[in-house]
Amino acid sequence: MEYEAEYNNRLLVPESGEISARWRAASDAYRTTARAELDQTYGEGDRERYDLFLAGSPDAPLLVYVHGGYWQWGDRTWHSRMAQAFNQRGVDVALPSYTLSPSASVMDIVGEIRRCLVVLWERTRRHPLVVGHSAGGHLAAAMVATDWSGIAGVPGDLVRAAVAISGVFDLEPLIGTSINHALGLNVESARVASPRFWPPPPADRTFVAAVGEDESSEFRRQSREIVDHWSGAGVDAEYIECPGTNHYTVLDGLTLRYGALFTRVLDLVSHAA
Numbered sequence: 001m002e003y004e005a006e007y008n009n010r011l012l013v014p015e016s017g018e019i020s021a022r023w024r025a026a027s028d029a030y031r032t033t034a035r036a037e038l039d040q041t042y043g044e045g046d047r048e049r050y051d052l053f054l055a056g057s058p059d060a061p062l063l064v065y066v067h068g069g070y071w072q073w074g075d076r077t078w079h080s081r082m083a084q085a086f087n088q089r090g091v092d093v094a095l096p097s098y099t100l101s102p103s104a105s106v107m108d109i110v111g112e113i114r115r116c117l118v119v120l121w122e123r124t125r126r127h128p129l130v131v132g133h134s135a136g137g138h139l140a141a142a143m144v145a146t147d148w149s150g151i152a153g154v155p156g157d158l159v160r161a162a163v164a165i166s167g168v169f170d171l172e173p174l175i176g177t178s179i180n181h182a183l184g185l186n187v188e189s190a191r192v193a194s195p196r197f198w199p200p201p202p203a204d205r206t207f208v209a210a211v212g213e214d215e216s217s218e219f220r221r222q223s224r225e226i227v228d229h230w231s232g233a234g235v236d237a238e239y240i241e242c243p244g245t246n247h248y249t250v251l252d253g254l255t256l257r258y259g260a261l262f263t264r265v266l267d268l269v270s271h272a273a
Contacts, residue, residue: 004177006218007168009134009247019248020078027080034083042096042119043112050096050116051076053083060092061269062126064117065254068134068166071109072101072182085257091269094120094128101182106171106193110142114151117143121154129269130162133251137167137209141195141226144205161206161272163265165254166219166247169196169226173218196226203234206268210253210261212245219247240264 010016031038037052054060065082067074076095083093096116098109120128132140140162149156171190174180191197201207207230209223223239230237242250242261253261 006216042116066132066136129272137164200233210240212250
């Protein structure tokens, strides 16, 4: 298996730069018109910030969207467009940034997203649906697999459901790739940071792993395997393969208000609280 070719999505999708530019333009436009509370703090780090896009109702359910970028690129402001369609359907959307590698390890980042969810609970008293893409998909899986009973100030079932889009749940295949230059993973630290090897979430949790039909065999394998493993432990886990999409265009499914992926996420967020 040539893992560089399987996991380096910038090589797999040559037009990825153009797609990212489209995302950023749409996000910049929405930030100027949305009802939003921007640049809120959840920790002391420079990047421990989140934006909260409001649907307008004090009882709106909450979706938390975690961006990707292999834990070393990206920013929440590039993905504000994700909030628009959900706001229009009555859902509040929070988007956190987090410290990037090599300034933070993958497990440091896991801790930051946990801290953000604690702050959002203190503010809203709502159970969030956590949705993430790529590295954000890994972080979404980590949140639903977290034992929240050991974290003060939040309910033990804080995260009842998560959707991981094009996630990586076993990090060991990344060790020999260029992606690991910033991450600095070895076999031990990769396994510690891999939700695939954590105790599965409790049986009353819901997990969806979605992936593009045109993604590499490794991305599709990773999503199928975690769903199979967690389903075997009693978790309500589901694998979705989105037709005709790659690692980037699969995200367009969250901006199509009547698409299958959007509808599935909307149904989950409505029941997460």
